[in-house]
Amino acid sequence: MALMKLSRFHKERGDKVELFLPLAANLYDKVYVSKIFKYSDMPHYVDPDQMEIGGTGFDLKVSLPPEVECLQPDYSLYRYPHNIGFTMRGCRFRCKFCVVPEKEGQPVENNSIEDIWIQKDSDFVVLLDNDFFGNPVWADRIAEIRKHDLKVSFSQGLNIRIITDEQAKALASVQFRNLSGKKKQVHFAWDQWGKGTEKLIDEGFERVKAAGVRPHQMAFFVLIGFNTNEEQDLYRINKLHGMGCDVFVMPYNRTDPYQKALSRWNNRHLWRSVPWPEYRYGEWK
Ligand code: SF4
Numbered sequence: 269m270a271l272m273k274l275s276r277f278h279k280e281r282g283d284k285v286e287l288f289l290p291l292a293a294n295l296y297d298k299v300y301v302s303k304i305f306k307y308s309d310m311p312h313y314v315d316p317d318q319m320e321i322g323g324t325g326f327d328l329k330v331s332l333p334p335e336v337e338c339l340q341p342d343y344s345l346y347r348y349p350h351n352i353g354f355t356m357r358g359c360r361f362r363c364k365f366c367v368v369p370e371k372e373g374q375p376v377e378n379n380s381i382e383d384i385w386i387q388k389d390s391d392f393v394v395l396l397d398n399d400f401f402g403n404p405v406w407a408d409r410i411a412e413i414r415k416h417d418l419k420v421s422f423s424q425g426l427n428i429r430i431i432t433d434e435q436a437k438a439l440a441s442v443q444f445r446n447l448s449g450k451k452k453q454v455h456f457a458w459d460q461w462g463k464g465t466e467k468l469i470d471e472g473f474e475r476v477k478a479a480g481v482r483p484h485q486m487a488f489f490v491l492i493g494f495n496t497n498e499e500q501d502l503y504r505i506n507k508l509h510g511m512g513c514d515v516f517v518m519p520y521n522r523t524d525p526y527q528k529a530l531s532r533w534n535n536r537h538l539w540r541s542v543p544w545p546e547y548r549y550g551e552w553k
Pocket residue numbers: 359360361362363366367368369398399427
C-alpha cells in the first residue's frame with residue numbers, strides 16, 4: 269500500500285515510476301523499500317544509505333508524509349485488479365505478540381468503502397483492518413458493502429471473542445471471501461491459551477453459526493510458539509478441525525524446527541493422512 273501510494277505521488281508530479289530492477293540500480297534518482305514483517309527478506313542490494321526504507325518490519329515509527337498517506341494507491345504498479353484499503357486503524361485488544369496496539373492505538377475510523385472502491389471493474393474489496401468491528405461506524409461500512417453488492421475480504425481476521433449477535437448477523441449478510449476472493453470464507457483467530465479464551469471462542473463460534481455462517485466457511489489463524497506448548501497447540505488445532513473449521517497455523521518463530529513442522533503438517537493438510545506423533549520433517553524428531 270505504501271509503495272502504491274508513493275507511486276501515485278510521484279506520477280502526479282510527472283516522475284516516471286517502476287518496480288526496482290537491481291541491474292538498473294545506478295539509474296534511479298530515488299528508491300523506496302517497504303518491509304512488512306521482521307522476517308520479510310531484505311535482498312542484499314537493499315542499502316539504507318541510498319534508499320528510503322519503511323514498513324512495520326523495519327521501523328514502527330516511520331510513516332508516510334500526510335500528503336502521500338491521503339492518496340489513492342496506484343494499482344498499476346503491481347497490476348492489481350481489485351481494491352485494498354482500511355476502513356479503520358487500531359485494535360481494542362493488546363495482545364503481547366502484536367505490534368498493532370503500539371503502532372496504531374485504539375480503533376479509529378479511516379476510509380469509507382466508497383473511498384476504497386476505486387477500481388469499479390472489480391466488485392471485490394480487500395480490507396486490511398485489524399479490528400473491523402472495533403470501528404465506531406462499522407454498521408455504515410456494512411451498509412455500503414451491501415448497497416453496492418460487493419464481495420469483501422476481512423483479510424486480517426475478525427475478533428470472534430467479542431463479536432455480538434448484531435455483528436454476526438451483519439457478517440452473514442455480506443458476501444465475505446478469503447484473500448484471493450475465490451472462497452466464501454472468513455478468518456478469525458485463536459492465538460492465546462486459557463479457559464477464558466476458549467469459552468469466548470466457543471461462544472463467538474455459536475453466535476456466528478447461529479447468524480448463518482457455516483463452520484466450513486470459518487477459518488482460524490492459530491499462533492504457535494509464542495507462549496503455548498505442543499499440547500496446547502494440538503488441542504486448539506484438533507478442536508477447530510473437530511468443529512468443522514479450517515485452521516491456518518502461524519509460527520511465531522519461522523526458523524524453529526517444531527513450529528516449521530507443525531505449520532507444514534497443518535497448513536498442507538497432511539493431518540488428514542499422517543497423525544502428528546508419526547510426522548517427521550526437517551530437524552523435527
Ligand atoms: S486482536 Fe489482532 S490486531 Fe488486535 S492486538 Fe490482538 S493480534 Fe493484534
